[in-house]
Amino acid sequence: MTFSSRSMAIAAGQIYYASGKKCKYEHPDSRYTKSGVCVGCHKARSKTKAESVRKAFKDKCRGLKTMAVSFHPDDEQQINGFINALLFDRGVY
Numbered sequence: 396m397t398f399s400s401r402s403m404a405i406a407a408g409q410i411y412y413a414s415g416k417k418c419k420y421e422h423p424d425s426r427y428t429k430s431g432v433c434v435g436c437h438k439a440r441s442k443t444k445a446e447s448v449r450k451a452f453k454d455k456c457r458g459l460k461t462m463a464v465s466f467h468p469d470d471e472q473q474i475n476g477f478i479n480a481l482l483f484d485r486g487v488y
């Protein structure tokens with residue numbers, strides 16, 4: 396069930412409510428009960444943020460080489476830890 400008033404949605408413990416009008420970016424009327432933020436705007440912003448984080452990480456990884464390594468399965472955790480420590484030292488993480 397979708398509530399048309401935020402206070403009713405809050406009282407009913409709903410995550411979303413329908414404000415009845417589109418936001419200034421013409422998204423449908425769904426809004427988060429907790430913040431009143433437009434769901435469409437929130438998703439668009441999250442996507443932009445995720446893309447910028449992904450791009451920054453990709454930039455940091457530029458110039459890194461990849462190589463295949465064979466190891467005993469029991470050593471996987473230690474090897475991953477060692478590689479992560481090296482990457483951390485180089486500022487990748």
Ligand SMILES: [Zn+2]
Binds near residue numbers: 420422433436
């Ligand atoms: Zn919006």
